[in-house]
Amino acid sequence: MEKQTITIYDVAREASVSMATVSRVVNGNPNVRPDTREKVLKVIEKLDYRPNAVARGLASHRTTTVGVLIPDITNIFYASLARGINDVATMYKYNIILASADEGKHKVNTVLESILAKQVDGLIYMGQNIDDSIRKELDRSKTPVVLAGTVDPSGKIGSVNIDYVAAVKEATARLISTGNQHIAFVTGPLSDPINGQYRLKGYQTALADAKIAYDESLVFETEYSYRAGEAVWDAVKHAGATAAVITDDELAVGFLNGGIDTGAKIPEDFEIITSNNTILTEIVRPKLTSIAQPLYDIGAVAMRLLTKMMNKEEIEQNTVMLPHSIITRNSTK
Amino acid sequence: MEKQTITIYDVAREASVSMATVSRVVNGNPNVRPDTREKVLKVIEKLDYRPNAVARGLASHRTTTVGVLIPDITNIFYASLARGINDVATMYKYNIILASADEGKHKVNTVLESILAKQVDGLIYMGQNIDDSIRKELDRSKTPVVLAGTVDPSGKIGSVNIDYVAAVKEATARLISTGNQHIAFVTGPLSDPINGQYRLKGYQTALADAKIAYDESLVFETEYSYRAGEAVWDAVKHAGATAAVITDDELAVGFLNGGIDTGAKIPEDFEIITSNNTILTEIVRPKLTSIAQPLYDIGAVAMRLLTKMMNKEEIEQNTVMLPHSIITRNSTK
DNA sequence: GCAATAAATGCAAGCGTTTTTATATATTTT
């Protein structure tokens, strides 16, 4: 009664050729006489045959599937990267296994393990700092990995980013140039090297260049969320800051509104530069001046890089830095 | 030289049991003597054996993978649903193959085909209207499908939604109650039954109840995006509307800013109610009054429903309607 | 202590492909 699924074997029989030949046709192997190809294609059409990707994966050791690890799919920053990843993946005929590894909730290791068990051909990794246990897991599977919007200070793993040091340095310098002497640095977890090493360094360097003493009490570490931004406004204000560099747009938007809602005038009383130039920066009033990262491109380039690795092509540069800029809007003077 | 991958066979040999027994241990089959189980587990640990999910999938006809079709991953509405889906999927040990089927760009059919080829155990479908070719594709594969935030007017396919008719009716009535006689309905594609049938009907019903004539020139069909919202403001204003019900938050936010930026006073001159109650409604000033849909829950419930279908459990109700409400903020009087 | 029954384990046939190797057929070369 059950509608029998049609296999390559059925096609072979019906077309009076071997399975091997059908396989060749399906895979576009040129070693098939045109008329045989025709014949086989006709049968495939007639039987409405669809190759079983799982069987293919087992036999060929290629699943045409890549894993994508994302910290939070509702964060526009990561979602934008994901869009770039997705488009390029689609272009190269890969499917994406998406796994979200919310800090804590689903432990990265478990999630990673489940993805790797699925025999993905490659992995795009976003977010979370890469600790030893993760690195070990990555090593044991010989799966190619590319980090998108995430750094590996050891430089072993390929990655696509912007120059965070330079970007934050420029942003900070810009705030200094309009007379600010007390500039806050409002950031996500410093355990993430992007924040703790690169961005912080850019911030410090700009201060040093301007002969302003680095004051640790102006560094605010919190989480990437709107609420966290709202919540931190008071503290920043009380610390005596007159401007802030903020490392995430949701955070910055919360921070901005935290200020606005308590009567602060932005940018007159307080200047803000944020970091990701997502649509959020244009949605709020005043619009936010921002470091512009080519989010979509970071994802796209990361995925492209991964395709090369999966093809075992020669990689000229496994750490790529895309250009950034600063988009001036109305949260700065 | 290549580090040999360890298979179930290696474990079996090393533990001096059969592959079947190892398989039983790995799959938690109770028919294994505790000491044998111990022995096998020890070897698994020692060899660091990891089952190959692809081989498992081929042998068992279950991939523990579900497909998720999403129109646009950067749209907070869908991303929120996806988060609910993801959490429940993780809870039930399923991986997600995410495919984004941007209107047009990647045709739904192609994407669907590639997902189904991967032998997913089930499918969550969001967004796009389900036309005949899609329905056919869905039917041919016997894969269980649940729609999340998407309706199937035919009622054949399981789905999780809110009562769009009632929600929009309430929203419209609320605007009428504050004296508005010319209320615009700003929506995404009317080809989507949610808009074209349900929401529109709610809008019309509210008008009818208040004895206000339905005026087609107050219905504005556009796309779900910030820019589209900005762009449509003028037309709506010129049509003489004094309030609007808008079916998407990004759209609404663009619309709001389109107004604000041209000097309109909201809500004094113009009232707005939006539809999804995402964080965007709280980010803008004034904050937007909104229909509240339990986005995360829609996703979560949809996925839960799907797990039941995949287990062939009895489904009491394959179309579930979650409760909605209206959250009053500052874009209405 | 033995038959009857239940529980644990092993055997081996799939699952639906790809791919290597061998064979048959076609094409060139001389």
Next chain:
DNA sequence: AAAATATATAAAAACGCTTGCATTTATTGC
């Protein structure tokens, strides 16, 4: 036209697991 070479096709062995069935081992009843 035979030998040599190139091209198409076939045969069958993997790929790494699950699972139905057969077999062995343990448990129970009397």
